[in-house]
Amino acid sequence: MSFGKGRHAATPRAVPPRNDRRTYLFELDAAVRTHPELAGGLVERRGVTWVSVAGHGGPRRTVEIGCDFRDGQWWFCWAADGRPIRPARDVAQTLDAVASALGGSVRSRTRG
Numbered sequence: 352m353s354f355g356k357g358r359h360a361a362t363p364r365a366v367p368p369r370n371d372r373r374t375y376l377f378e379l380d381a382a383v384r385t386h387p388e389l390a391g392g393l394v395e396r397r398g399v400t401w402v403s404v405a406g407h408g409g410p411r412r413t414v415e416i417g418c419d420f421r422d423g424q425w426w427f428c429w430a431a432d433g434r435p436i437r438p439a440r441d442v443a444q445t446l447d448a449v450a451s452a453l454g455g456s457v458r459s460r461t462r463g
Contacts, residue, residue, distance in 0.1 A: 372418045375425050375439035376402055379416060382442045389450065401430045406453035414452050416445070 376393060380402050383391040391404035394415070401417045415430035418439055425439035437445040 371425055372420075373400055375418045375427070376400055376416075378442055379418075379427065379439075379445060382446055383449075386446065386450075389446070389453070404449050404453070406450065412453055414449060416449065 380391060380393050383389045383402065383404055388407050389404055390407060391402055394401055394403050399417075401415045403413055403415050405411070405413045416436065417428050417430040417433075419426055419428050419433070419435075421435065427436045427439050427445045428434060429436060436448045439445075
């Protein structure tokens, strides 16, 4: 994130994913950016990457989503406590869970 750019300014994704975890997080980040009711971005600190997501139009709340390898597959999980959300290959269902945690539903808003 750059403090010199507008809040919704496009940020180029020049750094390619280094591993499967980052690949899945890049996919989730891209999916979050396609939904007008959600805002988010990749965050990396001390070599750990996660997606920070906030909902528009409601109370200012943010959730952070990580990605862990469990039971033979990659899972999106709540970064705060490590609870699994959905398998990482299921981005749409993960967005539903994230939107629900933020007080809305991605599918009910985008499907009409």
